Amino acid sequence: MLTVNSTRPAGPAGRITRVETLMLGTAWRDFGYVRVHTDEGLTGVGEITHPYRVRETCQLAEAMGARHLVGADPFDVEELWLRLYQGDFLRGGDIGGIVVSGVDQALHDLMGKALGVPVYRLTGGACRDRVRVYANGWYTGDREPAAFAERARETVAAGYGALKFDPFGAGLGELSRPEFRLSLDIVAAVREAVGPDVDLFVEGHARFAFHTAARLVAALEPFDLGWFEEPLPWTHIERYAELRARAAFPISGGEHFHNRYEYARLFDTNAVDIIQPDLSMAGGFTEVRKLAAMADVHAMTVAPHNSNSPLCTTASVHAVLGIPNFTVLETFDGLLEPYVAQAVRGALPVVDGYVELPERPGLGVELVDEVFAEHPPTHRFWNMFADGWEKRNRT
Template sequence: MQIVDYELYAVPPRWLFLRIETSDGLIGWGEPVVEGRTHTVRAAVEELMQTYLLGKDPMRIEDHWQTMYRGGFYRGGPVLMSAIAGIDQALWDIKGKHYDAPVYELLGGRARDRIRVYQWIGGDRPSGVADKAREKVEAGFSALKMNATAELERVDNPAAVTEARDRLAAVREAVGPEVDIGVDFHGRVTKPMAKRLATALEEYDPFFLEEPVLPEHNDALPQIAEHTSTPIATGERMYSRWDFKEVFEQGVVDVIQPDLSHAGGITEVHKIAAMAEAYDVAMAPHCPLGPIALAACLQVDAVAPNALIQEQSLDIHYNETSDVLDYLADPSVFEYHEGYVDIPDRPGLGIEPDLEAIEERAGHGEWHNPVWRHADGSVAEW
């Protein structure tokens, strides 16, 4: 069996799908994308496919991963690792279909039957969160996530901290103590403001504080952790086990959030999860993406004993034109019950993308995150 062809589809709202075909007719799907950098990642996937993977045996996944990563002098980073991730997902999909087994069976078998999911509320500049929280809890979700703030100054005024605290207080009052509320700093908060916010929000028992500072400032995480007992989460902008090594050794991160479309795919995140388990760190894969990325996440969640909860993008604020279920032949595979989703048990990734719907919408997946500015005209972190 050989890899004989591939196709890439940029689809709304901001996703890139990869279809790999083999000589015996098996099809594998992956989701290689950096949101807002579709053209760049497409070129990286094409380069890997054209210069290396076409004509190769798709079953040798580990060897292909090592070659794609180590075969170039320059390694890592979001573009290359996202390209590798999507290809890796598609190869696992093919391998599972070849053996007529879900990917989790090839990774050692399930450690769970289902995984808890959380629902986003509030948008980039969070508002109306209490009402949205009530609505999502009534729909059956027991865990929510919201942005902590809009843009902040490097050292902002007390009102900015009070607004963030009051916003979380309103959600906590709306849903009560039995619902978990993740609070995402989104890397838009500097170290001094992260310390103040961590202290101010603790009273309302956040589930975790996500990406309190940008990963290039992970050395500040121990200082931030001193200001709160709330679990610290990070990892969506970390792309390999080597990136995660430092935070494991620091001993202050409680939840890692690797993205299976950015951090090298199933092969790499399975290894990152095992490393995390050795440090008593939970995993909650980042996934504000499409159905293929979510299916890949669930296959790793199935076999990772330390998987805590799964992000998913149904009804997320980015999905203005298309949503996760729009590209599936059978959307019931992602039905949520009591805040959980079952692990898909069909061969490969466990889903069947709707090729007709994908081809219909292909070419309309352009998206770029907004550029925010402070009052003085300087660029703010989004």
């Protein structure tokens, strides 16, 4: 196994000299990033955002960087992935999985910059000329059908041809009869507002008991959904296939898993039709490509989860360009304050529901320290099982 004092000659990026992290505060959540330096004067960046534990991911990234990355050649991505996973005795999990994912992004960024090519040229090339995305986070407001419908129309008018939303409020386990009706009324209002040609994806946030999920699968059938996402908790993964057999639309999920080992039960049980690995949670480029291949063996497609910043959107675009069984990519970019794009300068923009082919070397993104200094982390927490969570700290 590679050691930091390896005598093997280094590649064109040189050797890693330093690993640093940055945090950016927004009204919704804090974003986390890792920046890896080499002795050739190059820097590579990756996203290490955790929904609630960004400070912890940054601390672990710096500690793991000192233990396993300094002195290494960033081109040795497979070995460095193994070093981070096995060498730190991680065995997966959310914080460690996010660190491995963001570091892997940064290593690929370094390789692309050293070779003068976009990252997607290193990860299978392009199977398509552009990447289709869908909007999430657009429904910040009152939880009632007319408000959802109005915001859905606005989002489609902005160019998106696919939307995802959670109509279920603070529901957990079961829904009362009024809550059940309200949730369905919201879905019906959105479908009527956007018409039959817009893809709608309904988010379950892994919140329902089986009998409630089964009732919802039947009740949602008239709305021609693109998928119903995570209707059951993953503690009941064996029942996903049973629910799939009842559904007239695809069942999706997988954002909670951080590598192929955690995904094994999902594949073994044929739990979903569409897997949703997150490039900043599921192991970065190195691991997501393997997950996509495993999904293909099981006749599943790939629609990556991405509730992160435009940096992860950009990295995900590079990744899915080379995935033949890709479906569509999630983005929250339209929800964010303008300064977020300024902080991750060069992130790929969404135009009319698509992201075009990247051209710049590496990921093409640089972190702008001055913007980070102006917007420090807030460390706020919003509870997805509390009334009004969907406003995400917005009015």
